[in-house]
Each structure stands twice: as C-alpha cells, then as structure tokens.
Amino acid sequence: MKLYGLKTCDTCRKALKSLPDAVFVDVRKEGVPEVVIERAYAQFPDKFLNTRSTTWRSLSEDEQARPPLELVKEHPSLMKRPLIETGDQLYLGWTADVKSALGVA
Numbered sequence: 001m002k003l004y005g006l007k008t009c010d011t012c013r014k015a016l017k018s019l020p021d022a023v024f025v026d027v028r029k030e031g032v033p034e035v036v037i038e039r040a041y042a043q044f045p046d047k048f049l050n051t052r053s054t055t056w057r058s059l060s061e062d063e064q065a066r067p068p069l070e071l072v073k074e075h076p077s078l079m080k081r082p083l084i085e086t087g088d089q090l091y092l093g094w095t096a097d098v099k100s101a102l103g104v105a
Helices: 010-018 036-044 054-058 070-075 096-101
Strands: 001-005 023-027 083-086 089-094
Touching: 001 010, 023 089, 036 083, 036 089, 089 096
Parallel strands: 001 023
Antiparallel strands: 001 083, 083 089
16 A cells, blocks of 8 residues: 655645555655556546645646646645555545545544
C-alpha cells in the first residue's frame, strides 16, 4: 500500500497513523508516477484537484484554466490528498467511506 501526500498535511498524517503498513510518498519530493496520476484522474475527475490549497490560490486565472492533469504533473501538491494505492484500487481523501473500505475504524 502506498500513501501519496505531503508531510505537512494533517489529513495525510492521520491517514498514515491509521495505516502503519503504508509506504509514504511525499509528492513534493518524490512526485507521483504519471500512470498513477492518470488513473486517479480517470477515477476521480471531479475530486482530483484541490482547489482550496495555497498552491491553487497562488496560480493565475490562466493557469487555473489549464487541464487538471497538466497542473498536477507540474504542481503535485494540487492533487487532493491523500491518494492511497492498494493493489489495483485507488482511494482519494480520508473520508469515512475510505476508512471503511480500508478496514480502519
């Protein structure tokens, strides 16, 4: 299981604490494999981009209008977090549904 996120993200830290066997991948330092980004966007097209992040707010309107995949490849911190990969399955965010699917109370 891999957990893609940011070390400074409270939600990612909570998820990692609940999933001690997960391998943490810091998206700022290590990035996210392109194939994983594309799969995540295909599965979560409406939730994929974190438009509440400081990175998003720092972009110009022209930059914000660019395709989400391009933006996340250039600025991985724009991806909603955490992105959890377990086998062929992807989970986005740390919601009650995700916790339940992963067997976390």
